[in-house]
Amino acid sequence: MPAENVASELEKRVITVKRSAALMRELARVAGAGTHQVTAVCMTEVNQPEDDDYTGLRYAGSACDLTGPVLNEDNPTAELLDTMVLLAQTYLEKATAMLVLRRSAPDGSVRVCAWKVVDLFALPLTAGQSFTAACLRPDGQMTGPEPGVKYDEAPFLVS
Template sequence: MPSLLIVSLKRMSALLRALHCAAGVGSHELAVVYVLDDLDLRHVCDLEGPDLDDDGMDPDLHKVAALLMRTALNGGMAVVVLRTPLATGKTAVRTWRVHDLTAQPSTAAESFSAYCNGPNGVLTGPEPGVEYHDAPALTVSK
């Protein structure tokens, strides 16, 4: 029987591949914010969609992967933010909530609320040139 670590590594790898596929063709920025109690860790990497391969892979991808792994090994939740430049010069933002390496897509309104409201509920955004989009459900192959 495979260990929890091996199973989690396979699931994390499948999740990263699904995110790359969801990103589509082109250059993107992938950020992961891991939240557990008062802990708030974040890493950002660049990625080229839609396929995950070793050629030209951002060296910070392993830090992003480690934060995703924490959702399976330590509990807690991570938020994945995918930023994609659009032909209009704007940036599309899509987000997913990840718990135990399972990603739940956020709607455009949920992403807007998360990024445009401060801790006291006061509107702080939106960021100029950013469009919030519904995140697609991810197809994660086992």
């Protein structure tokens, strides 16, 4: 690979990681004060080599705690970095991700909202779609709803 192509690819990856970090900063701002949980599930189309007609989905997931309203970038956890890398990977692989924010209030109530992430742009989901996204496990299987959790329409993120 020529040197200019390597430099161009490296620049693209750096910009992608910066955009991923900006998305997480905005998520921390929207989450507000306190520690919250973020789950990202990436879905990539894959072809089975033995069957050219079959296209399936490969799932990868990551979860981290997020303290808002300001993201601590001076000392990020390994889980936060993994989540940012997973989001960056969705852009590089032309994949889609679901980003789920689980906010816990001091009174113990839990509210969940979610976004569909395409090209590192977060598209807000409705309450019903947030419910579905929250029930999607990193392996692609669905889990049942959690009792007492309120599912909300996600706000717009500016990243």
